[in-house]
Amino acid sequence: MRLLALEVRNFRNIETADLLPAERATVVVGPNGQGKTNLLEALYLLATLRPLRAARYAELVRFGERRGRVRGRFALGGAEREISVEVHTGGREAFVDGKPAKSLTDYFGGVSVVAFTPDDLSVAKGGPEGRRRLLDRAVFNRFPGHLEACRDYQRALKQRNRLLKERAAPALFEAFDEALARAGARVVARRLALVAEMGPRAEGSFEAIAVGDGGLQTRYAPSGVGPEALGGEPQIAGELLAALRRRAPRDQERGFTSVGPHADDLELLLGGRPARSFASQGQQRAVVLALKIAEIENLRASLGRPPLLLLDDVSSELDPARNAHLMEYLRASNLQVFLTTTDERLVRQAAGEDARLLGVERGVFGPLPG
Ligand SMILES: Nc1ncnc2c1ncn2[C@@H]1O[C@H](COP(=O)(O)OP(=O)(O)OP(=O)(O)O)[C@@H](O)[C@H]1O
Ligand SMILES: [Mg+2]
Numbered sequence: 001m002r003l004l005a006l007e008v009r010n011f012r013n014i015e016t017a018d019l020l021p022a023e024r025a026t027v028v029v030g031p032n033g034q035g036k037t038n039l040l041e042a043l044y045l046l047a048t049l050r051p052l053r054a055a056r057y058a059e060l061v062r063f064g065e066r067r068g069r070v071r072g073r074f075a076l077g078g079a080e081r082e083i084s085v086e087v088h089t090g091g092r093e094a095f096v097d098g099k100p101a102k103s104l105t106d107y108f109g110g111v112s113v114v115a116f117t118p119d120d121l122s123v124a125k126g127g128p129e130g131r132r133r134l135l136d137r138a139v140f141n142r143f144p145g146h147l148e149a150c151r152d153y154q155r156a157l158k159q160r161n162r163l164l165k166e167r168a169a170p171a172l173f174e175a176f177d178e179a180l181a182r183a184g185a186r187v188v189a190r191r192l193a194l195v196a197e198m199g200p201r202a203e204g205s206f207e208a209i210a211v212g213d214g215g216l217q218t219r220y221a222p223s224g225v226g227p228e229a230l231g232g233e234p235q236i237a238g239e240l241l242a243a244l245r246r247r248a249p250r251d252q253e254r255g256f257t258s259v260g261p262h263a264d265d266l267e268l269l270l271g272g273r274p275a276r277s278f279a280s281q282g283q284q285r286a287v288v289l290a291l292k293i294a295e296i297e298n299l300r301a302s303l304g305r306p307p308l309l310l311l312d313d314v315s316s317e318l319d320p321a322r323n324a325h326l327m328e329y330l331r332a333s334n335l336q337v338f339l340t341t342t343d344e345r346l347v348r349q350a351a352g353e354d355a356r357l358l359g360v361e362r363g364v365f366g367p368l369p370g
Contacts, residue, residue, distance in 0.1 A: 001110060001305050002336055004080070006046075007071040010062040011087070012038035013363035021336065022356035027347055028340045029368055030360035036340035038363065040115065040310045043338060046070045046085055047113035047308060048140065049094055049104070057087040076110050077305075083107060105144060112141045112299060112307040116292045118317050124275045124284035128265035134288075135266045138295045139194045141307060146190045153183040157257060165255045170248060177244045180260070185237035187261040188222065192230055195220045195266070198291075198298045205297070206290035209325050213283055214271025216290060221267040224259030282319055289322060293329060309337040315346035324349065344368075 008017040013035050019026070028036050037053075044052040045060065054060050061068040071084035084095045094101040101107035115137075123130035139146045156179050163173040199218040206216035222230060224247065229239035243259045244251075251257055268275040268287055275287050300306040309330075315323045323346065330337055330350035339347045344357065351357070359368040 001112070001308065002075045003043075003072055003308055004075055005073040006043065007069075007084075008039070008042045009069040010065040011042045011060055011068040011070055012062060014038055014042065014365075015062060015363060017363075017365050019358070019365060020356075021338070022354060024334065024336060025330070025347075025351045025355040026338050026358065027344065027351050027355055028338065028358050028360055028365070029342070029344045030340075031342060034360045035363040035365075036360055037117075037312050039360070039365070040117075040312050040338060040340060042070045043072075043308070043310055044113060044115050045087070045092075046072045046083065047111050048137075049085060049092060049107065050140075052115060052117070053119070057092045058089045060087045061089070074111055081109060083109075083111065104147060108144055110303070110305070112303070113310060114138075114141065114292060114296050114299070114307045115310040115312070116314050117312040118314065120292070121285045121288050121314070121317050124268055124279065124287045125281070126276075128263075131266040131268070132262075132264065134291065135191055135194070138198065138291075138298075139190050141295070141299055142194055142197070142302060143190050146187070149183065149186040149190065153180070153187050153261060156180040156183050157260065157262060161256050164252050164257065167252065170252070174245070174248070177241055177248075180257075181237045181241035181244060184240050184260045185233045188220075188230070188236050188240075188264065189233040191261070191264075192220055194298075197302065198294045201297055202290045202294035205293045206287060209290055209293075209322060210283060210286040213286065216275075216287055217267075217269040217272070218291075219267040219269065221265040223263035223265075282322070285318060286322055289318070289326060296333070296335065306333070306335050309335050311337060311339045313340050313342065315339075315341060316343065326350070 003021050006019045006021060008014045028039060030036055041052045066088060068087045069084060073080060073082045082097050086093045094107045096107055120134060123134050156176060160173050160176050160180055195218060202218055203216050224243040225239045230236060240260060247258055270279045270283060275284055296307060296309065318326065327349035331352055341347050357368040358365050
């Protein structure tokens with residue numbers, strides 16, 4: 001997969017951008033607040049139909065405009081395809097070759113992207129929500145059906161929570177539990193499959209990054225059921241249902257559902273101890289770096305093609321040795337990558353001879369001066 005051309009209109013502070021990305025590294029250099037992350041956000045939306053950091057699609061539309069658009073032309077398996085996404089106050093619309101996309105599968109058609117931002121670097125020490133998001137993003141790439149499974153689950157969860165809050169009769173919300181457990185099991189099963197694939201890669205990758213820091217272990221930690229409950233999908237659904245029933249009285253008291261994939265965690269252990277509580281900041285960042293590299297290599301191996309990689313100013317957040325490791329990985333891995341930075345020297349090693357360097361000022365991209 002390769003992005004051949006990118007067109008951005010009225011997206012964040014970018015009025016117009018028409019870019020021809022390099023085959024390997026495209027480096028966007030500019031001072032703070034000029035539009036570097038905005039460009040990556042446009043790319044991320046194009047490739048996933050989900051926002052990278054915005055809470056609502058409307059935030060993505062350039063101030064004073066009604067619609068924003070991102071269009072990309074990809075080379076994929078010997079053919080070319082053009083996909084585009086428009087954002088407006090009502091949400092987003094997806095197009096394939098200029099016509100409304102028939103389905104998500106039709107839209108994605110093999111396009112995948114991995115983003116790595118400074119926010120990711122803190123997930124090892126933060127709450128479970130950040131780790132679930134990181135995990136789910138990896139699962140969406142690997143199993144596109146995960147997006148719909150998550151939506152179904154969220155819908156069912158909202159319904160149950162509403163009934164709990166309204167103090168509905170147990171018989172009423174119990175009727176929803178079975179559907180909720182089934183939808184939850186689909187989410188958990190895909191997450192488990194991904195952790196099983198990616199975990200060993202992350203562990204290997206961490207060993208190469210952080211020599212002598214003790215081994216990394218990744219483990220899916222379900223809420224409200226024991227790890228022995230994590231078998232196949234029907235088994236997970238059964239255990240979830242039992243846990244929902246068991247906790248119903250307490251859930252009703254508190255007004256929300258306390259068990260299920262929305263409360264699960266991805267446990268990261270360093271030398272057998274939770275990285276969240278015991279690892280240094282540098283070690284925590286190395287763990288995330290290992291997870292990201294593992295995700296990329298896992299996609300390359302399982303889908304037969306590497307994803308597009310977006311690196312948002314990560315180099316300034318890593319210590320020199322870890323940044324050097326990342327840059328060397330990028331140089332050797334032959335990925336198509338977009339890197340943003342305020343300091344071009346930090347990424348020079350990855351960029352190589354054939355990199356395209358772009359400057360950005362107030363949302364306008366052009367050749368780097370000097
Ligand atoms: N919807 C929008 N319309 C117009 N401008 C916007 C919109 N949303 C954000 N901006 C502007 O985009 C700019 C920030 O862009 P961005 O986050 O890409 O900066 P950056 O180059 O990544 O900076 P940093 O180096 O600090 O991360 C801000 O000036 C902000 O006001
Ligand atoms: Mg930024």
